[in-house]
Each structure stands twice: as structure tokens, then as C-alpha cells.
């Protein structure tokens with residue numbers, strides 16, 4: 001009863017700003033190599049069983065090409081923190097997408113890099129950057145990451161991205177082991193302070209080959225509650241109903257939209273690599289072509305009275 005009130009309130013806030021329009025972002029998972037060793041993540045460097053791959057520039061461009069034909073106007077390049085994609089290799093990829101698709105937004109999600117690197121990528125044509133802070137509570141952050149990584153650096157990266165002019169997305173996993181109510185309050189406080197254009201939250205889901213294997217997954221209910229809270233706090237924010245949400249419940253993404261989310265991120269990665277970008281177990285949509293994913297999501301959105309639109313879907317107030 002109280003939840004339904006919360007969800008309805010959030011949904012009404014989203015509808016006032018976006019109507020029944022849902023933005024779609026074409027996700028291109030271009031590398032499963034990662035130098036980091038986050039305890040929750042399936043592609044952490046110590047996972048010897050992970051299949052690793054890298055997409056070439058031409059493969060990435062052909063994902064964009066099929067995405068464009070399907071009506072995508074935002075491409076999201078996401079990968080592990082893979083030093084192979086130095087600025088020298090990354091800049092030509094971004095410039096060429098920028099040149100070929102002047103009407104599209106380019107979103108990067110490459111982890112932590114230097115101020116200068118972020119700046120060069122921005123100047124090459126990237127517009128947005130996704131970097132979840134993961135946990136604003138220092139104790140929790142430390143429980144989830146090895147000593148080499150630091151919350152200070154992660155937060156500094158986010159401030160740098162803002163300073164450079166990116167539209168910035170941050171967020172965290174809901175129900176990650178060790179997450180207390182106080183830790184969640186820290187997350188909310190940090191997000192209030194940063195005022196990001198995008199807020200990505202999804203349930204934590206176990207991966208069998210990580211140190212956290214066997215812990216409990218985050219719940220649908222808690223994830224939906226937090227989505228709704230963020231929507232009410234940030235009426236104009238771009239908030240995805242994530243793939244992880246669709247993984248813990250067959251209609252999770254639809255429920256996410258009904259709790260205030262306004263973005264979906266179908267996968268444009270080549271089908272032969274999809275099963276290799278496994279951040280968590282049982283990830284959905286690993287066997288379908290981009291067109292199938294797109295149509296499936298379109299049907300899902302229509303089933304709840306929403307419409308997927310062909311739009312860059314930039315943040316504005």
C-alpha cells in the first residue's frame with residue numbers, strides 16, 4: 001500500500017517531465033578486460049574463468065551503424081578498466097563516431113582516468129560519462145574494493161567530469177553485501193551533493209566466481225523504492241530501468257518505469273561476445289540480436305502505456 005503510493009507519486013513526477021516517452025541508449029560493451037579487482041564483479045581481474053574479449057574500432061562502429069538504423073541516438077561505450085584503450089586508441093574511436101553521427105550523443109563508461117584524459121575524450125566528441133560511485137560510505141567502499149582503489153579518487157573523477165562539461169551519471173548497487181541503511185543515506189547525500197544528470201541504480205546480483213559469491217542478491221522491492229526516491233528528488237534526471245533489474249524479475253524493467261525510471265539501455269554488442277560480459281550471473285539478453293532486444297523492449301514499454309522514442313534524450317531543466 002505505502003509502496004504503491006510512493007511508486008505512483010514518482011511515476012507522476014516522471015510523467016510531468018517526460019510524458020509517456022522513454023529514452024533508449026544503445027549499450028556497446030567493448031571490452032571485458034579489467035585491471036581492477038572489485039569483489040562483486042564478474043569481470044574482475046582475478047576471475048580466471050572469465051572469457052576476455054576486445055572489440056576493434058570497426059566492430060564498435062558497426063554496432064553504432066546498426067544501432068543508428070534501429071533509431072538509437074545515444075551510444076554508450078562501456079568496458080572494464082582496460083589499459084589497452086589508452087587515449088591513443090580511444091580518441092580515434094570517439095572522433096570517428098562523432099564525425100559519422102553528428103546528431104548522436106556519445107556516452108563513455110570506462111572507469112577512472114586522469115583529468116587530462118577525460119578532457120581529451122570530451123574534446124574528441126564525448127558528451128556524457130557514467131561512473132557509479134558504488135558506495136559513498138568509506139567503510140562499505142573498502143569492503144567492496146581492494147586497497148588499490150579509493151573512494152576519494154572515484155569521487156574526484158566525478159567532480160572532474162562535471163568540471164569538464166560532461167553530463168554525468170553516478171549510482172550504486174542496491175542490496176550489496178554490507179550495505180546498511182546508514183550507508184544508503186550516505187549514497188543519497190553524495191548524489192544530492194553531486195547533482196548528477198543521470199542516476200544508475202540496480203540490484204546487486206551474485207556472480208559465482210567472485211569473493212562475494214553466495215551472498216544475498218539485492219531485492220526488487222528495495223531497488224524500486226530507491227528508484228522512486230531518486231525520481232522524486234530529481235524530477236529531471238535520466239534514470240534507467242537497468243538490465244540487472246530485468247534480471248532479478250521478468251518484468252523488472254517495466255516495474256522500474258512504473259516506479260519513475262525513464263530510460264532503457266538495450267544491448268548493441270555483437271551477439272558472439274555478449275556472454276563474455278558477465279558482471280553477474282544469469283544476465284538477460286545475452287543471446288539476442290540488437291534488433292530483437294529493441295523490439296522486445298518496445299513491446300514491453302507499450303504494454304505499460306509508454307513509448308520508446310528516437311531522441312538523444314539530453315538532460316535539461
Ligand code: SAH
Pocket residue numbers: 040041042078079080081109110111112130131132134172173202203204205206207244279280
Ligand atoms: N569499468 C566501468 C564500468 C563498470 S560495469 C566502471 O568502473 O565504471 C558497470 C556497473 O555494473 C558497475 O558500476 C557496477 O555498479 C555494476 N555491477 C558490477 N558487478 C555487479 C553485480 N555483481 N551485480 C550488479 N551490478 C554490478
